[in-house]
Amino acid sequence: MSLVVVGSMAFDAIETPFGKSDKIVGGAGTYIAWCASNFTPVKQISIVGGDFPQSELDALTARNVNLEGVQIKKNEKTFFWSGRYHMDMNTRDTLETQLNVLENFQPVVPDSYQDCEYLMLGNLVPAVQTSVITQLKTRPKLIVMDTMNFWMEIAMDDLKKTISMVDVLMVNDSEARQLSGDFSLVRAAGTIMKMGPKYLIIKKGEHGALLFHEDKVFFAPALPLEDVFDPTGAGDTFAGGFMGHIAKTNDISFENMKTAIIVGSAMASFCVEKFGTERIRAVDKTEIDARLAEFVQLVNFDISLV
Numbered sequence: 001m002s003l004v005v006v007g008s009m010a011f012d013a014i015e016t017p018f019g020k021s022d023k024i025v026g027g028a029g030t031y032i033a034w035c036a037s038n039f040t041p042v043k044q045i046s047i048v049g050g051d052f053p054q055s056e057l058d059a060l061t062a063r064n065v066n067l068e069g070v071q072i073k074k075n076e077k078t079f080f081w082s083g084r085y086h087m088d089m090n091t092r093d094t095l096e097t098q099l100n101v102l103e104n105f106q107p108v109v110p111d112s113y114q115d116c117e118y119l120m121l122g123n124l125v126p127a128v129q130t131s132v133i134t135q136l137k138t139r140p141k142l143i144v145m146d147t148m149n150f151w152m153e154i155a156m157d158d159l160k161k162t163i164s165m166v167d168v169l170m171v172n173d174s175e176a177r178q179l180s181g182d183f184s185l186v187r188a189a190g191t192i193m194k195m196g197p198k199y200l201i202i203k204k205g206e207h208g209a210l211l212f213h214e215d216k217v218f219f220a221p222a223l224p225l226e227d228v229f230d231p232t233g234a235g236d237t238f239a240g241g242f243m244g245h246i247a248k249t250n251d252i253s254f255e256n257m258k259t260a261i262i263v264g265s266a267m268a269s270f271c272v273e274k275f276g277t278e279r280i281r282a283v284d285k286t287e288i289d290a291r292l293a294e295f296v297q298l299v300n301f302d303i304s305l306v
């Protein structure tokens with residue numbers, strides 16, 4: 001099976017209450033690829049400028065991430081984002097978004113990606129996400145989409161069109177409220193699933209994630225961590241773990257999606273331990289298995305109802 005990932009590849013500048021980074025490599029597509037490649041090979045679609053380090057691209061290639069679908073615009077600049085986290089590390093303000101190469105990005109799906117069975121649309125211009133769906137000659141078994149408030153503010157109509165075409169939508173709690181216009185997440189889920197997706201995942205940062213489908217709901221906690229250093233990319237890493245697991249197991253049942261959101265939560269718990277992609281690019285199978293075992297312990301309990 002083949003997993004195609006679409007998403008921004010970027011430079012980020014991050015401020016948290018505990019530190020500040022210079023311009024470092026980030027981007028939704030970058031985090032997803034680093035994470036998902038732990039589970040299955042990845043075929044990446046994105047765009048970077050001539051300023052994006054070749055060594056970063058080589059490192060992804062060495063991890064079984066195919067970059068044939070990544071355009072390099074030699075005379076242009078890579079997408080840039082900067083953000084500042086609040087004291088709770090759960091909320092942040094975007095300080096600056098420079099679209100640069102993303103502004104006129106026309107994705108081209110290579111022929112060798114036409115075997116795509118699983119499509120992960122990471123955060124990116126909604127029209128670009130739609131273009132990738134329509135370029136695929138056979139509809140993938142599962143299309144999962146992530147997005148953010150930025151696109152709700154500047155491209156809501158395009159965004160709703162993309163949302164109507166996907167199977168699973170992932171957003172955080174404030175984005176679910178913004179998209180639905182409803183404060184109740186349960187009602188918001190109902191409203192959003194009427195827009196098209198059969199499944200909705202609402203990420204709640206350190207408070208875990210909810211998976212909705214029809215009238216069913218499943219909750220996965222986030223691992224309580226002593227130190228959270230930088231939450232940037234946690235949502236993308238979650239997406240990479242979710243989709244990596246689904247593609248590896250080739251099973252799109254609701255039961256397997258429950259496992260996949262635990263895998264996503266476990267992977268996100270690594271991401272936040274260091275700045276940028278540092279932690280997620282270093283993690284190995286032994287560490288992943290140990291952390292999954294911690295999740296089992298976290299939620300395992302007996303009860304006898306009399």
Ligand code: AMP
Nearest residue numbers: 008010026027123150232233234235236
């Ligand atoms: P997350 O913390 O998982 O929500 O994702 C953070 C990543 O999203 C950063 O590495 C940014 O480069 C990237 N990002 C921020 N804003 C956008 C945007 N408008 N479109 C695409 N990617 C973005």
